[in-house]
Amino acid sequence: MKLTKATQAATTTPAARPSSRLPRVAAAGAAAAVVVLAVSTPAFAHVTVQPEGEAAKGGYAVVDFKVPNERDNASTTKLEVSLDTDHPLASVMPQPVDGWDVKVTTSKLDKPLTSHGQKISEAVSKVTWTATGKGIRPGYFQKFPLSVGALPDNTDQLVFKALQTYSNKEVVRWIEIPQKGQEEPENPAPTLTLSDASDASDDDSHGSTAKGASATSGSSDASAAKDTAASSADSSDTTARVLGIVGIVVGAAGVAYGVLADRRRRGAGA
Incomplete structure (x- = not known):
């Protein structure tokens, strides 16, 4: 069929x-x-400075540099933070961090500062933390505090360029300055926003x-x-x-x- x-x-x-x-x-x-x-x-996380929101112009603040380890096969063993010499700070004091040595580098200023009636011809230009042990292991982060002031009153932000060194000798350069209205760069520099001081804090x-x-x-x-x-x-x-x-x-x-x-x-x- x-x-x-x-x-x-x-x-x-x-x-x-x-x-x-x-x-x-x-x-x-x-x-x-x-x-x-x-x-x-x-x-991916970046090296940042906190508070990320804002700090008062002309005041003093404690800022933390937050450093995450972005590698799974190496530890962070060194952090170098450069301060903006165009807006120098009269006082920069690091807080001790367990397992890390700290070195403060000063440089001569082109224009001396006047702080509390005294002229200051040198200011801190770089702070370096070096691990004495294993450093920041994969999967962890570390904060590095600095007491700074007086914050400048002639700019809206402070840029801190940072170098992060790993145990395998790799160096990540967090030095690109973010620009308003543009995408965040691949390796942005830690940036602290400065706000006008309120009347209540004018002391x-x-x-x-x-x-x-x-x-x-x-x-x-x-x-x-x-x-x-x-x-x-x-x-x-x-x-x-x-x-x-x-x-x-x-x-x-x-x-x-x-x-x-x-x-x-x-x-x-x-």
Whole structure:
């Protein structure tokens, strides 16, 4: 008995469909997996100066240089921070850090400073921390505090160029100055934003100014913590949604495959 063309098409079509759709299902699953990896991959961290928000012009502040280790096969063993000599600071005092030696380098100023009635012809131009032990291991970060002042009142920011040295002799140069309205450079220099001092902090004593700086630092840290928590929650929520979509796609593919396989078996039996 001869089969008509319509009968042949009806008989062969179910068997052909699974093989033609399976590559599409696999491609969809692979694309979804790529999306999951892209969402869950963290951005690289940079050497930064905190408080990242702002510090009062003309005041004193304690700033922290936060140094993450971005390598998985080497430790950070040295940090060199250069200070802007165009806006010199009369007072720069490092806080001792366990496991690190610190060296303060001074340079002569082209234009002497006047601080508390005294002329200052030299100012700190570089601070260097060198590890006495293992340094900053992979997966960790370290803060290096400096007490600085008086902050200049003729600029809106201070740029601190930094060099980060690893145990394998690699040197990462954090020296590119970020520009407003442009994308962040690959190796941005730590930058401290300076704000106009409020009327409440216009006091000549170090105690009042230090209090204001401490309050600003605490507020910035609290704000940074909130932003971090919000960012983490958003990231977790996005990942969960993507994984849910992947589950739906895989489940639908499984159901479709089962239906098509069943049709194939029935066609073969007929």
